[in-house]
Amino acid sequence: EDKVVQSPLSLVVHEGDTVTLNCSYEVTNFRSLLWYKQEKKAPTFLFMLTSSGIEKKSGRLSSILDKKELSSILNITATQTGDSAIYLCAGTYSGGGADGLTFGKGTHLIIQP
């Protein structure tokens, strides 16, 4: 059974700190790994990672995939209170012509002023 595990489940840090969120996956016919940020409702897309070792960056957020270790990390530097959210990672797979996503349970990140 496909599985995506995120750690830590929750994290409280102070504004300005740097955080690293972890995601490990066991996904048959793995295609890519996606990161989402969920604040109040809909998860919003952050990154899609398909190649190992290539960092994707967007402002203070960056992410990288390690296919050998079946894992990914999401880094947030100089955190701000607006970064408080649940961060979800999902493994995508392909099989039988259909793609689906298997989500982890998320990391609940709280940034204290």
Added chain:
Amino acid sequence: DSGVTQTPKHLITATGQRVTLRCSPRSGDLSVYWYQQSLDQGLQFLIQYYNGEERAKGNILERFSAQQFPDLHSELNLSSLELGDSALYFCASSVDHGQGVRNTIYFGEGSWLTVV
């Protein structure tokens, strides 16, 4: 705004009842996905449709069913509702079903279902 529209935003109903959740995908997207999110289970994939046809099934109960119509909107039908069905139901869409193409999916705002 992701471009994925879901209705209703909130719904309260009694056990044993049946509800229908509606989703309009982003313009041009052919794939629609349904997810259930509860506090203890996280985001659970229910079912995927591509251009009107069912493509993949996840943890969808037999009491639940879905379809995608020719205009590509989709409906998720939940019947014989139980208290445990209370959750946030998300619809998401993507431009394709992913064969050989990168597949980013975009989520709607969700439909909050409360079963009392």
